[in-house]
Amino acid sequence: MILTLSRRKKIITAAIAVFAFAILALELYPIFITLLNGFRRDIVILSGQDFNLKQLTLRSYEMVMANKGFIKALFNSMLVALLSTGVSVGVGSMAAYGISRFRFRGRNALAYSFLVFRMLPQMSLVVALYLMFRGIGIRDTIFGITLAHSSFNVPYVIWMLIPFFVAVDKAYEEAAMVDGCNRWMIFRLVFLPLAAPGLVVAAVFAFINSWNEFLYALILTGVNARTAPIAISSMIGGDTLTWGQMCAASTVMLTPVFIFTLAMQKFLIRGVSAGGVKG
Amino acid sequence: MKSSRRQATKPSGVVALQRAGGRGSPVPFLLPALLIVFAVLIFPILFSFVVSLFDWPLSAGGGERSFVGLGNYSELFRDPGFWNSLLLQLGFIFIAIPLELVLGLGAALLLNREFRGGRVIRALMLLPVFFLPVVSGMTWRFMLQPRYGALNNLLVNIGLPEITWLANAGTAYAAIIMQDIWRMWPFVFMLLYAGLAGIPTELLEAAEIDGANFSKRLFKIILPLLYPTILTALLLRIIDALRIFSEVYVMTEGGPGMATTLFSLYTHRIAFGHMKVGLSSAMAIFLLIISIVFAITLVRKNMSLEQLEERGGGQ
Numbered sequence: 347m348i349l350t351l352s353r354r355k356k357i358i359t360a361a362i363a364v365f366a367f368a369i370l371a372l373e374l375y376p377i378f379i380t381l382l383n384g385f386r387r388d389i390v391i392l393s394g395q396d397f398n399l400k401q402l403t404l405r406s407y408e409m410v411m412a413n414k415g416f417i418k419a420l421f422n423s424m425l426v427a428l429l430s431t432g433v434s435v436g437v438g439s440m441a442a443y444g445i446s447r448f449r450f451r452g453r454n455a456l457a458y459s460f461l462v463f464r465m466l467p468q469m470s471l472v473v474a475l476y477l478m479f480r481g482i483g484i485r486d487t488i489f490g491i492t493l494a495h496s497s498f499n500v501p502y503v504i505w506m507l508i509p510f511f512v513a514v515d516k517a518y519e520e521a522a523m524v525d526g527c528n529r530w531m532i533f534r535l536v537f538l539p540l541a542a543p544g545l546v547v548a549a550v551f552a553f554i555n556s557w558n559e560f561l562y563a564l565i566l567t568g569v570n571a572r573t574a575p576i577a578i579s580s581m582i583g584g585d586t587l588t589w590g591q592m593c594a595a596s597t598v599m600l601t602p603v604f605i606f607t608l609a610m611q612k613f614l615i616r617g618v619s620a621g622g623v624k625g
Numbered sequence: 626m627k628s629s630r631r632q633a634t635k636p637s638g639v640v641a642l643q644r645a646g647g648r649g650s651p652v653p654f655l656l657p658a659l660l661i662v663f664a665v666l667i668f669p670i671l672f673s674f675v676v677s678l679f680d681w682p683l684s685a686g687g688g689e690r691s692f693v694g695l696g697n698y699s700e701l702f703r704d705p706g707f708w709n710s711l712l713l714q715l716g717f718i719f720i721a722i723p724l725e726l727v728l729g730l731g732a733a734l735l736l737n738r739e740f741r742g743g744r745v746i747r748a749l750m751l752l753p754v755f756f757l758p759v760v761s762g763m764t765w766r767f768m769l770q771p772r773y774g775a776l777n778n779l780l781v782n783i784g785l786p787e788i789t790w791l792a793n794a795g796t797a798y799a800a801i802i803m804q805d806i807w808r809m810w811p812f813v814f815m816l817l818y819a820g821l822a823g824i825p826t827e828l829l830e831a832a833e834i835d836g837a838n839f840s841k842r843l844f845k846i847i848l849p850l851l852y853p854t855i856l857t858a859l860l861l862r863i864i865d866a867l868r869i870f871s872e873v874y875v876m877t878e879g880g881p882g883m884a885t886t887l888f889s890l891y892t893h894r895i896a897f898g899h900m901k902v903g904l905s906s907a908m909a910i911f912l913l914i915i916s917i918v919f920a921i922t923l924v925r926k927n928m929s930l931e932q933l934e935e936r937g938g939g940q
Contacts, residue, residue, distance in 0.1 A: 363740045369732065370746050373811065376764045377752060379775055383767075394773035437657040444654030456655070458924050463666050465920040467868030469889035470913040473896045473905055474669035474676065497665035500658055533654070558757045560871035561889075565897070575759040579875045582763065589767055596760040607755045614751055615815055 377600075384594035391589045406590035416595055419577035423599075425488055426573060427556040430495035435549050437496075438503030439511075439541070443533055445504070446511040447519075457508065460501040468561045471497065476565050486568040494566050495556040502555060503548045506617070510544025511537075550606050551617045557603065574599055670913065677906035683896060690903075697907035707908065709883050710891035713798070714867070717887060721805045722862045726855065728806070729813030734847070737821045747818070750811040758808075762875035765804045766791065791877055794884035801873045801885050805866070813858045820854030821847070853926075860923035867916050888912055 383391055385402045395401070410416055445457050475494055476485065484490035514537065522536045538545070563573040578599065581592040607614065677698070680691045701707050736743065753761070768775045769790035777787045790796045824847065832842050848855075870889040873879070879886035879894060886894060892912065896905035 359738060359740050362735055362738070363742060366732075366736055366740075366746050367742070370749055373750060373753060373807070375775075376761075376768060376807065377756065379768065380760065380764050392773055394778070433661075437661060440654045441658035444651035448651035448654075450651055458921075460662075461924050462917060462920045463662060465864045465916065465923075466666070466670075467889060467912050467916050469868060469870060469892050470673065470909040470916070471666065471669045473892070473902060473909055474673040475665065476896075477676065477902065478669065478672065493661075493665055496661055497669075500661050501666075504658060530653070554755065558755075558759075560759045560874075564871075564874075565893075575757060575871075578757075578763065579759050582766070592763055592767075596757070596763065599757055600760060603755050603757065604752060607752060608748060611748055614754075615819055 380593050380596050380600070382593075383590055384597045386590055388588050388590040392587060406588075406594040409588075410591050410594045410598070413591070415572075416574070416577045416581075419572045419574045420598065422488065422491075422567075422571055423557060423574040426492050426495060426571075427553050429488070429492045430499050430556045431549050431552040433492065433496050434499035434503045434552050435545060438500050438548065439507055439538065439545060440533070441500075442504045442507035442511050443537060446508050447516075447537075457505075460504045464498060464501040464505060468498070472561055472565045475562070479566055485566055486570045488571050491563060491567050491571050491573065494562040495559060498559075499552045499555055503552050506548040506551060507541070507544050510541055510547070514540045547610065547613050547617075550610055551613075554603055554606060557599070673906045673909050673913075676903055677910050679903045681901075681903035681906075683900040683902045693903070697904045698911075700904060701907050701911070704904075706883060706886070706891060706895075710886050710888050713884075713886065714888040716798075717802060717805070717869070718863060718866050721802045721809075722859065722866060724806050725810040725813045725862060726858065728810040729815075729817050729858070730855075732810075732814045733817040733821050734843075736818065747815065751815060753808045754812045756808065758871040759875050761804065761808055762872035765800065765807075765872075766876045769800055792881055794881055797877050797881060797884050801876055801887075804872055804876065805869065808872070809862065809865070813862065816858045816861075817851065817854055820851050824850050856926065857923065860919060860926075864916060864919050864923065867912065867919070 382397070384406055385404070386397075387401070387403060387405055390401050441460075445453060475497075479485040479490045479494075484493070518536050518540060519532050522532045527535070558575065559573070560575045560579070563576050567573065567576065574595070578592060578595050581588055581595065610617065678692060678694060680689075680693045680696070682689065736746070756764075769777070771777055771787055771789050774790075776790070781787060788796055790800045828846060829842060832846055837845065868889060869887060870893070873885055873887055873890060874893070877885045879890040883891075888908075889912070892905050892908045895901050895908060
């Protein structure tokens with residue numbers, strides 16, 4: 347009786363595992379298609395040929411790498427993502443420290459408003475940003491788009507960091523205080539090294555936020571500061587159906603995102619809950 | 626050794642903290658973030674509101690601006706395009722999100738047990754969530770193409786006629802919803818899975834021994850205990866769905882016609898297609914208010930600072 351019960355349970359578990367893998371395969375199919383078609387020629391894709399191994403080629407990657415517009419956009423993306431990550435982790439870690447280590451009036455309200463700020467629709471801001479940036483001449487500059495990306499990354503980083511910061515033991519700071527350090531020295535020399543894991547997590551998510559961002563880049567950049575998501579979207583349109591190149595370029599963009607996603611397993615849920623990863 | 630030192634220093638440390646202004650001013654730490662937030666969040670919102678009170682054409686020289694008070698708002702509410710986009714947006718929310726919740730809950734219940742490869746599946750399941758929105762939109766656009774798109778190949782292979790998905794109003798709308806479900810249901814799944822893991826197994830086992838069947842356990846134990854998590858997922862998804870833009874923009878640009886001009890897409894179209902910045906700002910403010918209501922509900926209900934502080938680092 348006991349034997350058959352445990353056997354039944356085993357069979358059910360096995361069936362569920364198979365079913366789960368089937369769902370996973372279905373779920374990953376569009377990603378698989380993107381990765382695969384980066385290695386096929388446009389003409390092969392457009393003629394709707396069935397797949398065979400002989401089609402595999404690096405031709406699309408070569409063309410993407412030779413595409414100066416895309417390479418520039420990729421470089422811009424990297425620059426903007428790094429700069430906005432740097433700014434938001436720098437500024438955000440200070441603010442998160444202020445919120446988690448001081449008791450002051452309006453502390454809760456301030457913390458909440460940062461979270462609410464992160465959830466505002468970008469569309470509500472972008473028209474005003476467009477007019478402002480055009481007015482002071484920073485539209486289509488790296489500075490401008492970095493600033494725009496900081497608008498969602500600063501609140502995001504603050505909210506990601508607070509739980510990490512709260513968990514850091516106060517004893518070290520108190521000891522440093524006894525040794526005569528001021529608040530600023532404590533923050534930089536004692537606190538930040540202790541909170542380093544949190545900083546890494548926040549930085550990775552801030553980087554992905556900026557790397558994936560589309561709407562601000564669409565409205566606030568032009569030929570100079572265009573980022574890679576815009577370049578990818580402009581690869582298809584009208585009569586240019588270079589799906590192979592689009593997929594190759596997408597794969598280049600997806601690589602760091604997927605590496606981070608798999609490396610950051612533990613923090614993914616919190617990362618998305620703190621305000622999404624949407625562009 | 627370490628603990629004894631800590632004990633020795635702690636009292637005098639606290640005194641020193643207080644003497645050095647431990648309860649002192651957080652302003653220097655908060656100021657840089659507040660400045661940035663003011664410059665690129667608060668000021669644009671205020672500016673949006675000001676612009677929404679003007680008839681403000683988008684042109685390089687500035688154009689003729691005239692104060693119209695709340696005129697843009699009344700124009701907006703008389704604009705059939707606005708109501709169309711509101712309807713499409715609501716439809717999107719009411720179709721996509723319940724399906725995502727049902728799929729997510731079903732998968733979470735099913736996979737709420739240990740088996741080989743379970744961790745790998747959960748890890749890989751989240752890849753679509755982090756897929757670049759623009760690439761997700763492009764990939765779906767690609768799969769939906771006639772002649773060479775994967776989805777149409779599938780239809781032809783099982784003997785059905787091809788569909789020109791993105792050229793017909795109904796199927797294009799279905800396509801943007803499918804895209805969103807594909808992308809976001811794993812996120813709902815992961816949230817609910819984490820919530821389920823928090824329900825003590827003894828509770829469920831006890832109910833099973835007492836003879837409660839699955840549906841009884843689901844409705845009497847699991848769903849009530851999971852309710853806060855479900856609510857969080859629902860609110861997060863609504864807030865997210867309210868601002869969806871890039872995926873739909875690269876898939877259809879809001880077309881064919883106005884068939885997929887969701888709220889953000891219509892705002893974009895008024896501003897940069899019709900060149901009416903004032904009117905689009907009125908719409909932006911409208912969207913902003915709705916989003917803030919949902920965001921505040923979410924934050925107050927499920928994301929208190931105290932909760933975060935209790936939870937500490939780690940997860």
